[in-house]
Amino acid sequence: MWFGRCGSVVGVSVAAQAVGLTKIYGQGDARVVALDDVDFEVHTGEFTAIMGPSGSGKSTLMHLLAALDTPTSGSVRIGDVDVATLKDTPLTELRRDRIGFIFQAFNLVPTLTARENITLPVSIAGKRVDQEWFDRIIGVLALGDRLTHKPAELSGGQQQRVACARALMNRPDIVFGDEPTGNLDSTSAAEVLSFLRRSVDEFGQTVVMVTHDAHAASYADRAVFLSDGKVVDELRGATQDDLLHAMARIYPRHDEPSTSSEVTESDDRNDSGTPTPADEDPAVLYRDGGTAPQHMGEPADEATVEISMPRRAVQD
Numbered sequence: 288m289w290f291g292r293c294g295s296v297v298g299v300s301v302a303a304q305a306v307g308l309t310k311i312y313g314q315g316d317a318r319v320v321a322l323d324d325v326d327f328e329v330h331t332g333e334f335t336a337i338m339g340p341s342g343s344g345k346s347t348l349m350h351l352l353a354a355l356d357t358p359t360s361g362s363v364r365i366g367d368v369d370v371a372t373l374k375d376t377p378l379t380e381l382r383r384d385r386i387g388f389i390f391q392a393f394n395l396v397p398t399l400t401a402r403e404n405i406t407l408p409v410s411i412a413g414k415r416v417d418q419e420w421f422d423r424i425i426g427v428l429a430l431g432d433r434l435t436h437k438p439a440e441l442s443g444g445q446q447q448r449v450a451c452a453r454a455l456m457n458r459p460d461i462v463f464g465d466e467p468t469g470n471l472d473s474t475s476a477a478e479v480l481s482f483l484r485r486s487v488d489e490f491g492q493t494v495v496m497v498t499h500d501a502h503a504a505s506y507a508d509r510a511v512f513l514s515d516g517k518v519v520d521e522l523r524g525a526t527q528d529d530l531l532h533a534m535a536r537i538y539p540r541h542d543e544p545s546t547s548s549e550v551t552e553s554d555d556r557n558d559s560g561t562p563t564p565a566d567e568d569p570a571v572l573y574r575d576g577g578t579a580p581q582h583m584g585e586p587a588d589e590a591t592v593e594i595s596m597p598r599r600a601v602q603d
């Protein structure tokens with residue numbers, strides 16, 4: 288069994304820590320407090336889900352914890368390193384060597400084969416590919432017969448499995464996923480979620496996954512709920528039902544009709560298509576949407592997804 292550099296799984300070892308984390312975008316009328324004085328710890332060897340409605344600050348928190356962005360105030364530690372103390376090169380090295388990323392839109396390099404995409408972080412770091420580790424990941428992800436294919440020749444689920452392999456290739460301390468199953472059908476989503484679960488159970492991997500979806504979050508050990516840029520609750524070992532009930536309690540219905548075109552019936556269903564309390568109980572409405580509700584078919588149009596963060600995460 289492999290363990291990350293942050294320490295052993297025994298007890299509560301902290302892989303990443305946010306203290307008083309605040310992120311404010313814009314000024315004046317355009318000012319948005321995306322994160323509001325958040326204290327948060329990622330525990331080593333755990334699978335943590337960050338949940339919340341669209342705009343609650345999930346991606347912002349993930350980007351800050353993954354050293355992809357800088358806070359307005361507060362601090363982030365990854366292992367024992369205060370990210371703010373790092374200059375450009377050590378920061379790039381930290382992201383490259385100690386963090387793995389999986390994004391909703393896969394973000395593979397279209398001109399490279401699956402194998403080349405998977406080994407890209409190792410190549411950029413100028414290291415040799417650990418063939419045993421490569422074979423093990425490829426075996427678990429069942430990608431062996433797809434390694435010479437380019438992303439356009441792969442299904443969405445296969446592309447995301449390639450992205451999972453790439454994220455683990457450098458044996459990072461933490462793997463971050465932002466809605467990694469948001470573009471996948473339920474079968475492909477289950478494959479990715481099972482892989483993340485196995486990476487925690489079998490490799491001792493630490494995983495942090497942003498999701499709006501109770502089914503996806505039920506694979507995690509711990510679900511943390513955000514609302515309006517604050518951590519408002521958390522559950523451990525929760526089933527999908529537990530999570531749905533918690534969501535109904537934490538994010539109650541807004542009685543007035545929504546003005547957002549993003550809040551549609553399909554937004555109230557999880558990746559498995561299972562009816563949620565929003566379907567069963569008209570008193571519950573999850574104000575989710577944003578980047579999440581594409582459950583089937585092709586990846587989102589590149590113009591509609593965050594490009595700069597994935598580029599920084601993988602190619603910097």
Ligand SMILES: Nc1ncnc2c1ncn2[C@@H]1O[C@H](COP(=O)(O)OP(=O)(O)OP(=O)(O)O)[C@@H](O)[C@H]1O
Nearest residue numbers: 312319321340341342343344345346347576577578
């Ligand atoms: N670059 C930016 N400039 C201005 N405001 C931003 C920026 N990025 C995020 N925000 C705002 O910060 C808030 C939190 O955004 P964030 O992307 O973290 O939400 P989220 O919970 O990930 O939502 P979603 O589920 O839709 O992805 C939102 O109000 C958003 O509009």
Ligand SMILES: [Mg+2]
Nearest residue numbers: 345346347578
């Ligand atoms: Mg987001």
